[in-house]
Amino acid sequence: MSQNDPNKATGAIRFDKAGITYPNGVVGMKDLDLEITPGEFVVIVGSSGAGKSTLLRAVNGLNALTSGSVEIDGERVATHSNRELRRMRKRIGMIFQDFRLVKRLSVMSNVLIGRLAHVPGWRAMLNFWPAADREIAIDALKRVGIADKAWVKASQLSGGQQQRVGIARALAQQPAIILADEPVASLDPVTTHQIMRDLVRINRELGITTLVNLHFLDLAREYGDRIIGLRFGELVYDGSAKTVTDEDFRNIYGRDFTEDDLLEEEV
Amino acid sequence: MNVPARPPRNWMLLAGVTGLLVAMTVWSAYGIGFSLTEILCNIAGGTRLITESWPPDFGFLPRLAEPMLETVFIAVIGTVVGGILAIPVAVLAARNITPNKLTWFADRNFMNILRTLPDLFWAMLFATAVGFGPVAGALALTVFTVAVISKLWSESLESIDMGLPETIRAVGGTWFQMIQFGAIPQAVQHYVSYALYAFELNIRASVVLGLVGAGGIGMILETQRANFEYERVTMIILAVLVAVLIIEEISESIRKRLA
Numbered sequence A: 001m002s003q004n005d006p007n008k009a010t011g012a013i014r015f016d017k018a019g020i021t022y023p024n025g026v027v028g029m030k031d032l033d034l035e036i037t038p039g040e041f042v043v044i045v046g047s048s049g050a051g052k053s054t055l056l057r058a059v060n061g062l063n064a065l066t067s068g069s070v071e072i073d074g075e076r077v078a079t080h081s082n083r084e085l086r087r088m089r090k091r092i093g094m095i096f097q098d099f100r101l102v103k104r105l106s107v108m109s110n111v112l113i114g115r116l117a118h119v120p121g122w123r124a125m126l127n128f129w130p131a132a133d134r135e136i137a138i139d140a141l142k143r144v145g146i147a148d149k150a151w152v153k154a155s156q157l158s159g160g161q162q163q164r165v166g167i168a169r170a171l172a173q174q175p176a177i178i179l180a181d182e183p184v185a186s187l188d189p190v191t192t193h194q195i196m197r198d199l200v201r202i203n204r205e206l207g208i209t210t211l212v213n214l215h216f217l218d219l220a221r222e223y224g225d226r227i228i229g230l231r232f233g234e235l236v237y238d239g240s241a242k243t244v245t246d247e248d249f250r251n252i253y254g255r256d257f258t259e260d261d262l263l264e265e266e267v
Numbered sequence B: 001m002n003v004p005a006r007p008p009r010n011w012m013l014l015a016g017v018t019g020l021l022v023a024m025t026v027w028s029a030y031g032i033g034f035s036l037t038e039i040l041c042n043i044a045g046g047t048r049l050i051t052e053s054w055p056p057d058f059g060f061l062p063r064l065a066e067p068m069l070e071t072v073f074i075a076v077i078g079t080v081v082g083g084i085l086a087i088p089v090a091v092l093a094a095r096n097i098t099p100n101k102l103t104w105f106a107d108r109n110f111m112n113i114l115r116t117l118p119d120l121f122w123a124m125l126f127a128t129a130v131g132f133g134p135v136a137g138a139l140a141l142t143v144f145t146v147a148v149i150s151k152l153w154s155e156s157l158e159s160i161d162m163g164l165p166e167t168i169r170a171v172g173g174t175w176f177q178m179i180q181f182g183a184i185p186q187a188v189q190h191y192v193s194y195a196l197y198a199f200e201l202n203i204r205a206s207v208v209l210g211l212v213g214a215g216g217i218g219m220i221l222e223t224q225r226a227n228f229e230y231e232r233v234t235m236i237i238l239a240v241l242v243a244v245l246i247i248e249e250i251s252e253s254i255r256k257r258l259a
Helices: A052-059 A083-088 A106-117 A121-125 A131-143 A161-172 A189-206 A217-223 A245-251 B012-031 B037-040 B044-053 B058-093 B101-115 B119-130 B134-158 B165-170 B177-213 B216-225 B232-258
Strands: A013-021 A027-036 A041-045 A069-071 A092-096 A179-181 A210-212 A224-231 A234-240
Touching: A013 A052, A013 A161, A027 A052, A027 A234, A041 A052, A041 A189, A041 A217, A041 B058, A052 A069, A052 A210, A052 B058, A083 A106, A092 A161, A092 B165, A106 A131, A106 A161, A106 A179, A106 B177, A121 B177, A131 A161, A161 A189, A179 A189, A179 B177, A189 A210, A189 A217, A210 B165, A224 A245, B037 B044, B044 B232, B058 B101, B058 B134, B058 B216, B058 B232, B101 B134, B119 B177, B165 B177, B177 B216, B177 B232, B216 B232
Parallel strands: A041 A210, A041 A224, A092 A179, A179 A210
Antiparallel strands: A013 A027, A013 A069, A224 A234
């Protein structure tokens, strides 16, 4: 399934002197220069409040920059035009810690939400989805292995299954980029590894640029290609997951790390 | 460890509040000419009314079916039309999902006006506009229903989790889609519950509206009362009581199941 135009690699992200200062004066992002190439699997680490979510949410404009710019495939993420913003968001999937499903609707309906911006408004409104879009939704469910749950109510699924629906919803967007904001923070260790493996596999299979926020260091090391460390909204580490040292993590966190920073027990 | 001594009560405040309440009640009673002696002297009239009202005239019962049905129809139309119109009114009045401050402000004030004016006022207004009869009653209850549901439901909408609406934004959805897929599904149970509650209110209100000529069983009640047919009046009241109880029972059991 080729989702992207084969002649043109998509999903490049570029931050240029990007900054976000919240109305209450808190600095969420400071002078960030960052370049992410299409198809990369990037893990973002940092203690809570370091600006991990802010960074992800700047990519799809959920948080607007207050200085600098962020570009996707050379196109600046709009801050004012809703229409422009919707057009860009259409190809950016997002996965959340709390899954964010419509619990009382079926899995299928939830995945079709990923098609909202791709179909004419009246079709979505009347729940009259084109066959092609239903096909895309089913493909997305197959890719995360829960196609058999298509007609089950979302609330009846386990946490891991709900997150898979979340991933399928993102895939249904046929995205160039997937943003995963602490995707495993409310899952048990076994399910955590399954979900992380799903994300990596999808990244490899479809070449979707993937940014994942994690707070467990061992997970970052195990699954990341590239690790980005944030501290107080600033980039303090950017390097390969293969070569990142404990010293680097200490620097990112500004302290010694403890068992709490690891998914598996021993330090 | 000992429990610390009980803090002293504020006797002054207690006495002050009690005194104020007594004073207000006495003043108000005096103001409306309320007098116990007068009530006791007139009690004979009340007893006569009661004896004349008994037994209920069961022979009149068959003639009640049609107006009773009309009352229910009026309530159904008022609830359905009003319930639909209440949806946008409630959405625009919910601070967390309204498109902008100005819309919110205008809609809030619109709702306040609807709520301030009583259903009887609307019935009279529509009676003047479209003539006395059930249509005026249905229109009045439509407005009344909008007022009830929009107020209650906009508060439900304000308490939803904003994660889902944000997710709809994140997939590139429009404001309308955010409402349809992100906000409403979280509050749909409340909506059904409030609509049923509005229906209960409307059944009762449509009886009262009949008294001022807006059709239904209330209108029969008023004509029989005006003709001093008290045994028939009793029959009508009993019939209304039974009908209202049945409908409320059904509605309440549905609402409980939803909760």
